[in-house]
Structure formats: C-alpha cells, structure tokens
Amino acid sequence: MRDMDFVPLGLAADLVILTVRDGRLQVLLIRRGIPPYEGQWALPGGFVRPDEDLETTARRELAEETGLTTERIHLEQLATYGAPDRDPRGRVVSVAYLALVPDLPAPVAGSDAASASWIDVQKVRGLAFDHDRILTDGVERARAKLEYSPLATAFCPPEFTISELRGVYEAVWGTPLDPRNFHRKVTKTPDFVAPVGTTTTRDGGRPAQLFHRGTATTLHPPMTRA
Amino acid sequence: MRDMDFVPLGLAADLVILTVRDGRLQVLLIRRGIPPYEGQWALPGGFVRPDEDLETTARRELAEETGLTTERIHLEQLATYGAPDRDPRGRVVSVAYLALVPDLPAPVAGSDAASASWIDVQKVRGLAFDHDRILTDGVERARAKLEYSPLATAFCPPEFTISELRGVYEAVWGTPLDPRNFHRKVTKTPDFVAPVGTTTTRDGGRPAQLFHRGTATTLHPPMTRA
DNA sequence: TCAAAAGTGTTTGTCCTACACCCATGA
DNA sequence: TCATGGGTGTAGGACAAACACTTTTGA
Incomplete structure (x- = not known):
C-alpha cells in the first residue's frame, strides 16, 4: 500500500x-423504480454511508426491507463484486451479504417506495x-x-x-431426505x-417434540446431501 | 440502491x-517503509486502479511481490474489510485475496523498495x-x-x-498424519x-511415484484432520 | 546389511442407508 | 377406525484408524 489514491x-x-416458504427456497427481490434497469428485479441494497461499517449498512438495509428487528437474523459477508463495468452509472463496488431469515409471520411491509416480493430461487x-x-453465489x-x-436453524x-x-x-x-435417519442424525x-420439553401437533399426526438451536458452531460429522 | 453517492x-x-517451506506454513510479509505503521510488518497490497478489476489488482500485486508468472498460481477472494477507522489516513476499504504458491525456487526478488520475507505463520x-x-481469516x-x-496441490x-x-x-x-492411510486415501x-509414470528418490528411501494434479474440484469423501 | 521411506493387507470400530416396525394424535 | 406424521430398532455395507508387514532404494 503506497500513497492514498482516491479513485x-x-x-x-x-x-x-x-x-x-411453502417448502421452497425463496429470495427477497425489489422491482427497480428508477434507471438503470428500471422495472427489472434486483437484490435489495444501498450505498455505504461515510463512517458506516459495511455490516452496519447491510443490517440497516435488511431492517428496511424486511421490517424486522435484525438482531437475531443470521447475516454474513458473501463476496465483493467490482468489475469496472458492472454498473452503467460509473464505478460501483458492491459488498454482498447473505441473510437467512425464518418464514416471516408479518408481511414484507414498509420497504420504502419499491415493491418487494419473495420469489422462488429456481424461477x-x-x-x-x-x-x-451474486444470487447464485449466495445460494451455493x-x-x-x-x-x-447448524445454519439451517x-x-x-x-x-x-x-x-x-x-x-x-x-x-x-432440493432433495428429499429420509425422515427417520434425519431425525436420528440431528438429535444425536x-x-x-x-x-x-413441549410438543406440538401443528404438523399433523403424532405430537412432535419442539427444539431450539443448540450451541454447536460446526457439525461433526456433517449432514450429507443425497 | 438509490442515488449515486461517491463517498x-x-x-x-x-x-x-x-x-x-521446510515443513512449516509461511506467509509473505513486507516491512513498511513509510507511515503509518512505518517499520512494521504488513501484508502486501495496493490500491485498485480506475477501470481495473479487483482480481487484476490482486494478481498484479502478486506478480510484483513474488516475481512469478502468476497464471498458474491459485488466487481466490477472501473477504472485504471496511471498518471506518481501520486506516488512520482515511476511509480505506480492502478486498483481501488468498494466494497459495509452491515453495519458490527463485528468491523473492524485485519487490520494489520494501523488503519482503517469508515468515512462519505461527510467529x-x-x-x-x-x-x-486478515491473516487469521486466510489461514483458516x-x-x-x-x-x-484438492487445493493442497x-x-x-x-x-x-x-x-x-x-x-x-x-x-x-499442524498435525501428523499416518503415511499409509494418507497414501491410500489420496490415490483412491x-x-x-x-x-x-516416473519416480524420484529425492525424499530418500524407496523411489516414490510422481503425480500431478487431477481434475477433481471437490473431494468426496473429504480429507479428515486428526 | 541397515536405515529410511514407499506402499499393501488386515482388523476393528464407527457411521450411513434402507426399511421394518411401533407410537400418539385428529378426524 | 384410519390416516398422518413421530420416532426406534436393526441388518448390511462403506469407510476410517491403527498397525503388522513387504518392497526398493542409498549409504
């Protein structure tokens, strides 16, 4: 690192x-109200303010779009995208974050002017x-x-x-898993x-035990895809 | 994303x-010749030029510091660090890259004015x-x-x-592995x-087969740490 | 002949898969 | 009572750890 060089x-x-939601992986998209790409779907986001930490920006945008208290939401940095021509307005470098949220009881309200929707990732x-x-990288x-x-929680x-x-x-x-083996593996x-300690019948059939997150940070051995 | 806002x-x-090198994991560091942090060790790096892609910047710096042709060098984006106070000169956001290089036959020469050295990561x-x-994240x-x-290759x-x-x-x-089981696992x-198809005795003892990288991109099943 | 490293065989235990089977509820 | 999902048991196979053993070189 040599001289300061404010491009x-x-x-x-x-x-x-x-x-x-409804057994499908969905992503929150906004429909752009202004050029460029007016009318097209895009990931929510916004510019980093002076003296604002990157994750603070991400969490602020997350709160604006979902209307949620974001303290308990999982948020991690994904990657940074900086191709010189990625934004027609000029050089814009974007730090992408990945957020995983539960199926929201409340609708996605108050997301300023733009309309936001949950869309099936497949579509x-x-x-x-x-x-x-960026979406592909996030899903991967x-x-x-x-x-x-244990991030599925x-x-x-x-x-x-x-x-x-x-x-x-x-x-x-996107694959079915054996309910019996899955149960054994997760609980063990x-x-x-x-x-x-309590049960619920909201899934139908015999009452199921309720669980909350454990303290593990990594899984040994890992869960396996089919 | 709303208005352009060039902070x-x-x-x-x-x-x-x-x-x-010599059985130890080492990192290339440069000793800073100018403030801030003059005289202290730092990771090599430099500012992104206008119209330069992020990875291009990283690869250019890599070539400058190691003197290597960088085409065959593994380089991947690590993470982005943007705390407002991380650089006393002003707001500097740094995109960190991780490079893995073989034990260099040639010394680290021509790294402009600053002196560069391989240092044991542990130290x-x-x-x-x-x-x-950043170094901790890269090592992890x-x-x-x-x-x-198959990145060890x-x-x-x-x-x-x-x-x-x-x-x-x-x-x-940082752990010893059983040579017999390791051999079986890698080759299978x-x-x-x-x-x-050829052998070498450069490691002493019975001649060993020489290998080059395979085409795999992921390992199934994974290698396991002790 | 000996040290050193390469490579194979074998045993033992763990984990995964597949599926038979029983349990507890609502309709 | 039946349908539905919750949960346990178990046999068979794949794989990993541990280690005895053989192979091929240089000194």
Whole structure:
C-alpha cells in the first residue's frame, strides 16, 4: 500500500435474503423504480454511508426491507463484486451479504417506495446488474453451509420440530431426505438442537417434540446431501 | 440502491500469500517503509486502479511481490474489510485475496523498495492495520479448504510425491498424519492426483511415484484432520 | 546389511442407508 | 377406525484408524 489514491467510486452493500416458504427456497427481490434497469428485479441494497461499517449498512438495509428487528437474523459477508463495468452509472463496488431469515409471520411491509416480493430461487432469471451471479453465489454458499454448520436453524422460528428443520434441508438442497435417519442424525449430533420439553401437533399426526438451536458452531460429522 | 453517492474512499487489494517451506506454513510479509505503521510488518497490497478489476489488482500485486508468472498460481477472494477507522489516513476499504504458491525456487526478488520475507505463520503478531485478522481469516480458509478440495496441490510443484503432498497437509494443519492411510486415501479419491509414470528418490528411501494434479474440484469423501 | 521411506493387507470400530416396525394424535 | 406424521430398532455395507508387514532404494 503506497500513497492514498482516491479513485471516484461508489461502495454499496447488496443483500441476498433467503427464506423457506411453502417448502421452497425463496429470495427477497425489489422491482427497480428508477434507471438503470428500471422495472427489472434486483437484490435489495444501498450505498455505504461515510463512517458506516459495511455490516452496519447491510443490517440497516435488511431492517428496511424486511421490517424486522435484525438482531437475531443470521447475516454474513458473501463476496465483493467490482468489475469496472458492472454498473452503467460509473464505478460501483458492491459488498454482498447473505441473510437467512425464518418464514416471516408479518408481511414484507414498509420497504420504502419499491415493491418487494419473495420469489422462488429456481424461477429467478434476468436480474439487474450482475445480481444473477451474486444470487447464485449466495445460494451455493447456503447449500454448502447446511452441510457442516447448524445454519439451517437460521431459517426456523425460535422453536421448531425436527421435520420442520428437515423441510429446510429439503427446500435448500432440493432433495428429499429420509425422515427417520434425519431425525436420528440431528438429535444425536452434539448441541445441534436442544429439546424445549413441549410438543406440538401443528404438523399433523403424532405430537412432535419442539427444539431450539443448540450451541454447536460446526457439525461433526456433517449432514450429507443425497 | 438509490442515488449515486461517491463517498471519498480508497479501495485496496491486500494479499495473504501462503507457502509451505521446510515443513512449516509461511506467509509473505513486507516491512513498511513509510507511515503509518512505518517499520512494521504488513501484508502486501495496493490500491485498485480506475477501470481495473479487483482480481487484476490482486494478481498484479502478486506478480510484483513474488516475481512469478502468476497464471498458474491459485488466487481466490477472501473477504472485504471496511471498518471506518481501520486506516488512520482515511476511509480505506480492502478486498483481501488468498494466494497459495509452491515453495519458490527463485528468491523473492524485485519487490520494489520494501523488503519482503517469508515468515512462519505461527510467529506472526502485531501486523499493521487489521492485517492480523486478515491473516487469521486466510489461514483458516486454507485449513478448511484442504479438507474438501484438492487445493493442497496448489502448494506443490507441478510434479510431486504423495509424501510431499502429505507434508503440505501436516504443515497447514499442524498435525501428523499416518503415511499409509494418507497414501491410500489420496490415490483412491477419484481424480485427486494422477500418476506421471516416473519416480524420484529425492525424499530418500524407496523411489516414490510422481503425480500431478487431477481434475477433481471437490473431494468426496473429504480429507479428515486428526 | 541397515536405515529410511514407499506402499499393501488386515482388523476393528464407527457411521450411513434402507426399511421394518411401533407410537400418539385428529378426524 | 384410519390416516398422518413421530420416532426406534436393526441388518448390511462403506469407510476410517491403527498397525503388522513387504518392497526398493542409498549409504
């Protein structure tokens, strides 16, 4: 690093916000109200303010788009995209973040002027800028992380059943899993989940135990895709 | 993303360049010749030029510091660091890259004015800026990737023996591995390595087969740390 | 002949898969 | 009572750790 050299450029934080709804992996997109790419779908995001940390920007945008208290939301840096021609307005470097949120009880309200919607990840094509690529990277990250981390719980409400957790894996990976073996594996992996002590019949059939997140940060051995 | 908003800021690419020498994991550091942090060790890096892609900046710096043709060098984006106060000169956002290079036959020459050295990763402390953190993240990434990718070969010359490859794992992970089981596992994992057909006695003892990289991009099943 | 490293065989235990089977509820 | 999902048991196979053993070189 030599002299300071302030090239004129914009610094943005864009968000890949994923959730599982109706058994399908979905992403929160906004429809752009202004050029460039007016009318097209894009990832939510915004410019980093002076003296604002990158993650603070991301969390602020997340709160604006989802209307949620974001303290308990999983948010991690994904990657940075800086091709010189990625934004027709000029040089804009975007730090992308990946957020995993539970199926929201409240609708996506108050997301300023632009209209926001949950869209099936499978159906998304033709996003503005290089957002197709960013989304692909985010989904791939999420798929990989479910294998060796307890991150699937980030898609669940505070209390969940084992089959709800299984539904997350099936939606994100797009493959069916054996309910019996899944149950055994999850409950036997140390600190993956912890029993609450109560049961629910919201999934039908025999009452299922409720669990909340355990304290594990990595899974040994990992969960395996079919 | 709303209006263009060009906050004055510097955009830099910093490099965590790792190698394995003498059985130890080492990182390339430069001693800073100018303030801030004058005289302290830091990661090599430099500012992104206008209209230059981020990875191009990283590869240019890599070539400058190592004197190598960088085409065959493994280089991947690590993470972006943008705390407002991380550089006392002003707002500087740094995109960090991780490079894995073989034990260089040629010395580290021509790295402009600053003096560059290979330092044992274990012994590094007190780097300039937030470079301790960046280095830690880079080493952690390398350790994790050896498990499920054939990336250990990036530390090896084009032709290598199985025990040289094992030496890479032992150095990066800091644990001894069973030579017999390691040999079996590597040679039986499809497309991890491919036999050249010749042998060498440079490691002493019975001649060892030489291998080069296979075409695999992920390892199934993964290599396991002790 | 000996040391050193390469490479193979074998045992033992763990984990995964597949599926038979039983349990507890609502309709 | 039946349908539905929750949960346990178990047999068979794949794989990993540990280590005895053989092979091929240089000194």
